[in-house]
Amino acid sequence: MTATIGKALDWWARTKPDTTAVVFSESEISYRALRDWSSRIARTLVEAKGVKPGDRVGLLGPNSLEWPVAAHGVLKSGGILVPLNSRYRPAELRKIADDAGISVVIVAPGFEQLAEDTAAIGESFTVVPYADLAALREGGADDFRVDRDPDEPAAIQFTSGSTGLSKGVILTNRTLMSIVFENTLTEEGFRPGTTTLLVLPLAFTPGLVYGLLITGVLGGTLVVEPELNPSNAVKLLEKHSVQAIFGVPLIFEAISRAPEFEDADLSSLKTAIVGGAAVPVPLLKRWAGKGVLLRQIYGMTEAGGVATATLREEALEFPDRCGTGSIFTDVKVFDDKGEVAAPGEEGELVVRGPSVTPGYWNDPDSTAQALRDGWLHSGDLGVADEEGRIKFVDRLKDLIISGGINISPVELEIAIGEIPGVQEVAVIAANDDRFGETPAAIVTASPEVDEKKIVEHCEKVLADFKVPRYVVIRQDPLPRLPSGKIAKTMIRDEYKDVDTRFARVR
Incomplete structure (x- = not known):
């Protein structure tokens, strides 16, 4: 029997069946109910919807009680889970559906039309509404599960790439279990029975890996919020004696500004990790004043989300650092010769360890480019000090990181370029x-062509967080390199103060 997410869920359902597995708003579900309901979903996917081992199954919807149950159901069916961003437009979802070869999509209420519109512009897929899942909630004990080889894909997490559009990062049971194992070996890590608060989307890497999977494998309780509500988040931290929380600096900043924060008892909080953008020192100190040391991380979906995190005792002493790697994961800085750079010398951040993806789905060229000689090449610029502490400097890639969400400039350029x-x-x-x-x-x-026309077009074809907030229309051609490519560096220099020189368009 392989080490799978489903097997762990079955264990907790048998050994502590009445322990709460997931809390969402005023609803909750026990481990026994989660096992039984997800097993019935898995059985239905296999027997009624024709899902075979290795088939890709999309999950489209915002945070809800049904989302984690459906995710477990997909994994237990032998299908490969493909989380879908519910803020995407049909063209964006179509790209992922085509790349992954999705045959079935489980859809939340209010998103049926989005799924139908996506199916209408390409290869069709079977739509399974949440109503079908709700009908399976009641029933007897069920432990239906299709186990697959631990090195076969269990999930595909799509993430924006530096050269344009999204790429499907493969997560296997082995890599996922390695993430769980490595995150339980230190004092700062997760523990069996940990209660975790999630205010990020379940469909994103932190929500899927650190929320749903780690918490579930460890028999903990996942408290899921529909969206970030700072005051409510503080109340939930106290009410559930939450031990773990993670997110981008924006989340921790918002929570710390809630009126309830000052008098809140946060003594239960043991694991607080923050990443995706630079963390201001005043924010670190504000949380430290509540006895919570925010641990800054460096990571990427391809490395399981978190490759390295600051040690708790160094969180305030080295506020711009993100640790030296993990127990089994190495993070180094390579120079342009592919050798470890000297302390203080900037170079590319590379990662090696059991949590690193085996590659991108159906994309051997991108896989070969990213995984070389046993190292995952991040395309990010970093520097290490004498003790090996890593500092993120900049992105060699062109990705825009907005609130911790990756946005590909090329995707926007393609969309805007379609405008007559x-x-x-x-x-x-x-x-x-x-x-x-x-x-x-x-x-x-x-x-x-004016700014309004560009914004209106982008709003039709792109998720709202991708639509540009600044549009500068010029008559002169854009600067180009001798190769003919647009000179992005020159454009960044010319418009480095675009936010102060030009008015926002939305």
Whole structure:
């Protein structure tokens, strides 16, 4: 019998059946109920929907009680779980559906039309509404499970790539279990029975891996919020004696500004990890004043989410560092010769360890580029000190990270380039007080194109967080390199203060 998520769920259902597995708003579900309900979903997917081992099954919807149950059901059916961002538009979902070869999509209420519109512009897939899942909630004990080889894909997490569009990061049972194992071996890590608060989407890597899977394998309780509500988050931290929370700096900043924060008892909180953007020192100190040391991390979906995190005792002493790696995971800085850089020398951050993905789904070229000589090449720029503490410096890639969410400039450039009259476009990152970064589009276009037309088009084809908040229309051609490529570096330099020189368009 392989070490699988489903086997762990079955264990907790037998040994502590009445322990709460998931809390969502005023609803909750025990481990026994979670096992039985997800098993009935798995059985239905196999017997009624034709899901075979290795088939890709999408899950489309915001945070809910049904989402984690459905996710477990997909995994137990032998299918490969493909979480889908419910904020995407049909064209964006179509790209993922095609890349993954999705045959079935489980859809939350209110998103049926989005699923139908996506299916209508490409290869069709079977739509399973949440109503079908609700009908399976009641019933007798059920432990239906299709176990697969631990090195076969269990999930595909799509993430934006530096050269354009999303790439499917493969997560196997072995890599997922390695993440769980490595995160339980230190004092700062997760523990069996840990209660975790999740205010991020379950469909994102932190929600799926650190929320649903780690908490579930360890027999803990996952408290899921529909969305970030700072005051409610503080109340939940106290009410459930939450021991673990994670997110981008924006989340910790918002919670710390809630009126309830000052008098809250946060003594139960043992694991608090923050990443995705630079963490201001005042924010670290504000949480430290409550007895909570925020541990800054460096990671990526390809490395299981977290490759390295600051040790608790060094969190305030080294506020711009993110640790030296993990017990089994190495994080190094390579120079341009592919050798370990000297302390203080900037270079590319590379990762090696059991939590690293075996590759990208159906994309051997990207896999070969990222995984070389046993190392995952991040495309990020970093530096290490004499003790090996890593500091993230900048991205070698062009990704825009807005509130911890990756946005691919090329995807926006393609969308804007479709507008009649647009001659060329470059999308860069603009400073944003709330989200850290936000997209800015620099456009050369004919007179009939204005900022409103560009924004309206983007709103039709892109998720709202991708729509540029700054649009600069110019008559002069964009600068180019001798190769003919647009000179992004020159454009970034010219518009480095775009947020102060130009008005926001949305």
